[in-house]
Amino acid sequence: MTSDEPRWLTGAEQRTWQAYRRMHLLLAAQISRDLAQDSGLSDADYDVLSHLSFAEGNRCQIGELADRMLWSRSRLSHHLKRMQQRGLVVREGRTDDARCAEVVLTEEGLSTLKAAAPLHVDSARRHFIDLLTPEQQTAFAEIGEVVVRHLSDGAEPRPPKRSNA
Template identity: 60%
Template structure:
């Protein structure tokens, strides 16, 4: 355990005023931005965030397909969560599961024609919402900083999860 300013290892390391401001800003900003974008997504295209996440990943792959196990890792979802999500999406006809021809153990998820149409229709509306609620509010310098901080945290947290 690291020693704090008082020299007492068991005392909490309270946040300084600037640290507290940063933490509160994050806590207030993230749910507001996320909720506005999620609301727009649902209103504009009838998709949930989870739907859009799966569709956008598959839409950017060759053949609009990916092994289910690789998709779960990429999205940082449990296999169970992804399986339930895919079931809901299959019921709406926007994805389907297929066995991998040369590997009887593996399965892929594939966008259907309806799924391709859905993501192609939703993506422009979604990016406009992201612009309206986040990107266009920040200066180019703030965007660079935001991206750097986000990547640093993602990388650090990803490493910490692997070591747990």
Template identity: 40%
Template structure:
């Protein structure tokens, strides 16, 4: 046992466990809703959202994996499954023989366009309607600060 561990105080432990429980339950509920209402998984949705946020709907395979915090093998298998369903295609990179791009297809755009309104409604119903504007600002500030530190640690 590490004697230098900084154990969580009861207040810290309560906050952390509450956050984890929120993340698990909210993620699970949103995932089930996406699957049942749109026939795409939460992972599909995450990939498609990232691809619609970048120019030309294409992103380097490794950059997409990094953005989603996915291992290379998970990314490879998931993109292969999405490609079989026609949601994305994999394009080799002409400048770099080892690199590849993931590109959203028209079917992928149709899928995300159909799923997005349902997802936004669920986010509002399950989360946003239950927090105040000031709580939302605090949550955004905390999230950005922690993500910034995580990104900094990757450098």
């Protein structure tokens, strides 16, 4: 094989890739449906509310929130406008830097998140976590961490730890 030929996936690799792709699509769609049905929130709504609930004072600079969510500032700004109209968040100017607006979780937003979270966790359990053994959960977490580390810092993933058994 010459260096300009693609490294086609083996049968086992193709099975792995297709299983991940199909699982990702089906699981994301099901969790999104459950979230919308149970709480009236979109995935994006839940992500914003969740991020803000963990931020100090339930507030965050808009640019920082966009970075955390891997969204453009424009996309986040449009989404925040819709959430603000529903009373879930407010935007405030910072007193120490007028150029840096912050988004703040409202009481309505916090109570909406508190009502949605148990149902969201139940959905994640039903459709994913409880289907896996503890060993599968550990393996899945390790796999995800390798890929995230690779995509986050561009570093080559570390080889898996080999057991001596």
